Amino acid sequence: MSANLFRIVLIVDGEYISAWQSLMLERLQASGGGVLVAVIFRQPLASGIEKKINFFLFRVLHFLDGKIFKAPVNAQKPVSFLDQLGDVFFCAANSRRYQKLLKEQTLDVAIDLTGQEPLSAVIASVRYGVWRYFHGYPAAMMDCYVGIREYANREDEIISGVERSLPSQSVPERIFYATTSTDMVSINRGIESTLWKMADFIPQRLSELAQVGESLFFQNASARLRQFPFAQQYASSPPGLLMTLRVLWRYLSNFIRKLYNSLFRNEQWILLTSEAGDASSLCMLGHFRKLIPSRDRFWADPFVVEHEGEQYVFFEELVYANGVGHLACIRLNADGSYSDPVTILEKPYHLSYPFIFKYQGQYYLIPETAENHTIEVYRCEAFPYRWVFEKNLMENVEAYDSTLLEHAGRWWMFVSMRNHQSCSPSEALYLFYADNPLSTQWHAHPQNPVVARASHARPGGGIFEEGGRLYRPSQNCAGVYGRGLNINLIRQLDTSTYREETVSRYVPDGANDMNGVHTLGLGEKISVSDAVHIHRRLGMLDRWVVKLSSFFNYAGHRQILVVVAIPLAWLWFHI
Incomplete structure (x- = not known):
């Protein structure tokens, strides 16, 4: 298929749309995936008194959260989109012009931003159906309530995606899923990250459809969705007063936890060494x-290189007083000891994730240099100590943890990227390919991201082969950065399709005095990972505090506590 093939109709309920939706239109027009030919205006649904009250409550919550944490919800700001349009056809739903549009125009995709049930006449008139955004579980269409349930229920991720409605289907078909991390402190930051990330979904998927064609596009979509075990459910009512109280309770509990940690805990990234195992056991970190x-x-992001019989570990070192990471190296000795760290690369900007590879007999290093907007x-x-700048592989990008792989006659680059400052840099994995690793002409994979x-995207170490299969370590950044580590089996890797399946995962959550792990470096005989080490000032008492906190944070246990407490309180006051 060629670019600009798709003729797109936009369905809105007024001149004003959310700022993130306006950004979606900008990126749609810049992507070359389609051309906007018409806009259909629908009458907004009347709001009942309950919905107005709920909407007011969450407006107050957003305002307070924005003031306390300096995190306003800019993505929901109403903006006019009319000045973005060129020569397009305007009509009101069910008008004569509307009937004329559907009868005389050839339409490929309808993008519905209203949150209402799709128009049946439009569904019957567009080739690829009516596409709509959804978020949450159960799913909702309007962005004014995004992230509320997830934050109140202490869920790690906010689900979002795209669905389409076709004449032959009784329920919409999901064609894309994504997740963003629920911010543990600010509800607004999680909302901002989710909505700005959603701005890319439809432009990217239309671009993929244009590149690979209808058959392969929907095959790829079906394969990706199998990773999400969520039912096709929809929110029957918006969250209300009870949900507001639960959000306020979480604000209070977050403050208490933060105060406790500042008084009685200290966390530090360290390195762990162990014997190398197989793919199914690498994440267990048993010994x-x-x-x-x-x-x-702190030390983090380890990579192991075995050179002339010696084992070296390259890693990020960050001195707290400086606040900027640099790259260092140690030599591991046979008795488990190690040499003093030596700084190998230092810049005015932050460096981390020292990915090292060999090409034509020469060692090369790609550090994470997102702060400089380059891939160097x-x-x-x-x-192992002297490294000189060779070139920039990419410029004007915000790229994290670039990881290269030579496979099937090509070099592949796996890298985490973000397209908006309010989005997390850990939630979208992009794939590029080139003829050699030093190329400056990297081709973007059509399925990007x-x-x-959030729980699987960001690279977590070099890709390795075992038993003729390729495995990709990735970070689990759901809920908090560097929470855990996954090992993913790469099922298919070519220029039109990428598929992977998680075969093992590890989230320490306090086990062995560790609260996070996110990078795995592998040698022939040894593996090195990083971890957040917990320094407990209260010793064993701190462990009991954590156990009690986990018990009462579980929703089922809180309900049992309430059921037991009410009759006990009644007996106390009536004896």
Whole structure:
């Protein structure tokens, strides 16, 4: 299919749409995936008194959250989209012009932003159906309530995606899923991240449809959706007063937890070494040795290189007083000891994730340089300590944790990216390919982002082969950055399709005095990972506090507590 083939009709309920939807239109027009030919205006649904009260409550919540955490909800700001349009056809739903549009125009896709039930006449008139955004579980269409239930219920991720309605289907068909991390502190930050991320969904999917064609597009969509075990449910009513009270309770509990941690805990990224295992056991970290730096710094993002019989670990070192990471290296000895760290690369901007690969007999290093908006590559002049700048592989990008793989005659780059500052840099995995790893002409994969889940997207170490299969470590950043680690089996990798399946995962959640892990470096005999080490000032008492907190944070336990407390209170006051 060629670009600009798709003729698109937009359905709105007025001149004003949300700011994130306006950004979607800008990116749609810039993507070359289609051309907007018409706009249909629908009459907004009348709001009952209950809906108005609920809407007012959450407006107050958004305002308070924005003031307390300096996080206003800009994505929901109403903006006029009329000045973005060129020569398009305007009509009101069910008018004569509307009937003329559906009868005389060839339409491929309808994008419905109203949140109402799709127009049956439009469904019957467009080739690829009516596309709508949804969010949450159960799903909802209007962005004014996004993220409320997830925050109140302490869920780690906010689901969002795109569905389409066709004449032959009684329920809409999901064609894309994504998740964003629920911010543990601010409800508004989770909402902002979700909505601005959603702005890319339809432009990207239309671009994919244009590149790979209808048959392969829907095959790929079906394969991606199998990773999401969610039913096709819809919210029957918006959240109300009870949900507001639960949000306020979480604000209070978050404050208490933050105060407790500041008084009685200290967390520090460290390194762990253990014997290398197979793909199904790499995430278990059953037997390991902790390499703990001095308390004025942390170590993270380890990569193992075996050179001339010696084992070296390259990693990020960040001294708290400086606030900017640099790259360092240690040599591991046979008895488990290690040499003093040596700084190998330092810049005015932040460096981390020292991915090292070998090409034509030469070592190269790609650090994470997102702060400089580049993907840089360095060549080794004297292993392991002297590295010189070679070139920029990409410029004007915000890219994190670039990871290269040579496969099937091509070089592939897996990298986490974000397209808006309010979005997390850990929730969208982009894939590119080129003829050689030093190329500056990297081709974007049509399925980008090939993984759009907060719990699975961001690279977590080098891709490795076992038993003829490729495995990709990835970070679990759902709820909090660096929460855990996944090992994903790559099922298919070519220029039109990417598929993977998670085979093992590890989330420490306090086990072994660790509260996070996010990068795995593999050698032939040893594996090195990083972890958040918990320094407990209260010792065993702190562990009991954590257990009690986990018990009462579980919704079922809270309900049992209430059921038991009410009769006990009645007996107390009546004896």
